[in-house]
Amino acid sequence: MPELPEMETYKALLSTLIGGQKITNVVIGREKSINVPVDKFTMEVANQTVKTINRRAKYLIFQLQNGSCLLLHLMLGGWMFFGKEEDKPDRTIQVKLSFGDQHLFFIGLRLGYLHILSPEMVKEEFEKLGPEPINPQFTFNAFQQLMEKRKGAIKTALINQEVMAGIGNGYSDEILWHAELRPDKKIQEFDNQQLTRLYNSIQFILKRGINQGGYMDNPLYKGDGRTGGYQFFVHDREGEECSRCHAPIVKEEMSSRKTYFCPNCQH
Incomplete structure (x- = not known):
C-alpha cells in the first residue's frame, strides 16, 4: 500500500x-x-x-x-x-x-x-488523523507528548493513523530497524534516548523515502526516473542478510501485519 x-x-x-x-x-x-x-x-x-x-x-x-x-x-x-x-x-x-x-x-x-x-x-x-510526522511543527517535544499517552507495542502505534498520519506497514519496519528497536517493544518501556532515536529515525526514513521516490514499482509516466527508487532495509526481506550486522532478517505477525526486523541488532 x-x-x-x-x-x-x-x-x-x-x-x-x-x-x-x-x-x-x-x-x-x-x-x-x-x-x-x-x-x-x-x-x-x-x-x-x-x-x-x-x-x-x-x-x-x-x-x-x-x-x-x-x-x-x-x-x-x-x-x-x-x-x-x-x-x-x-x-x-x-x-x-x-x-x-x-x-x-x-x-x-x-x-x-x-x-x-x-x-x-x-x-x-481528516478529523481523526494524527499529526504529519514530517511537518516542521512536529517537534521532538510534540512527539514525546504523543508517546506519553500511548501504551502497547511501538509497531502498533506507528501504523495507527490516529497517532501519526502516513506511516504504514512498510516504513514502520524501516523506522524501527533504523532506530535499532524491536517492533514489539512497549512504548512505556522507552527511555529518553530510545525515544529520541525513534523520532530521528522517523524523520530520516520518511525523508529518505521521499528523496528516493518511494518504493512503488510502476512508473508514473513513460521515462519516469524518480518513482520507485527506495530500497527497503528490512521490509519484505525475510531470510536476507541485515545490511548492518549480517544476521538473517525474520518475519513475524504483529497486530495482524507481517512485520520484518533483525532480531540481532534490534533489541
Whole structure:
C-alpha cells in the first residue's frame, strides 16, 4: 500500500504534470471507485481546472476550480499512470481523467477510491488523523507528548493513523530497524534516548523515502526516473542478510501485519 513517501512523490510529480491544467474528459470504468452517480461525477469534474494538489497522510486532494475536491486513497494495490492512450499499461482502468491527448489513469482501485467532496467534507474525513510526522511543527517535544499517552507495542502505534498520519506497514519496519528497536517493544518501556532515536529515525526514513521516490514499482509516466527508487532495509526481506550486522532478517505477525526486523541488532 502506498504510504507517505509514495503519495508525496505522486503529489510533486502530478503538480508539475497536471497542475493548472483543465480536465477535458472523464471516463469511469468502475462505479464503485467513485461516490456519486457517474453523470453527476462527470458533470462536476469535466472542464474543471486542477488548481492545486495536496497530500494529507496517505491521501491526495485535487482541488478543482469550482471549489470541489477529488479525494484519492489508493489503498492496497492502487497506482496511477499519466500519458497517452497508446502508452497506458495493459491493465483495467477504473477511472480516467483526460487532459487533451494525455490522461491520468487510476489503476487497481478495488479497495481504493476517488471521491468528489466539498472542502468541508474533506475536513471531516481528516478529523481523526494524527499529526504529519514530517511537518516542521512536529517537534521532538510534540512527539514525546504523543508517546506519553500511548501504551502497547511501538509497531502498533506507528501504523495507527490516529497517532501519526502516513506511516504504514512498510516504513514502520524501516523506522524501527533504523532506530535499532524491536517492533514489539512497549512504548512505556522507552527511555529518553530510545525515544529520541525513534523520532530521528522517523524523520530520516520518511525523508529518505521521499528523496528516493518511494518504493512503488510502476512508473508514473513513460521515462519516469524518480518513482520507485527506495530500497527497503528490512521490509519484505525475510531470510536476507541485515545490511548492518549480517544476521538473517525474520518475519513475524504483529497486530495482524507481517512485520520484518533483525532480531540481532534490534533489541
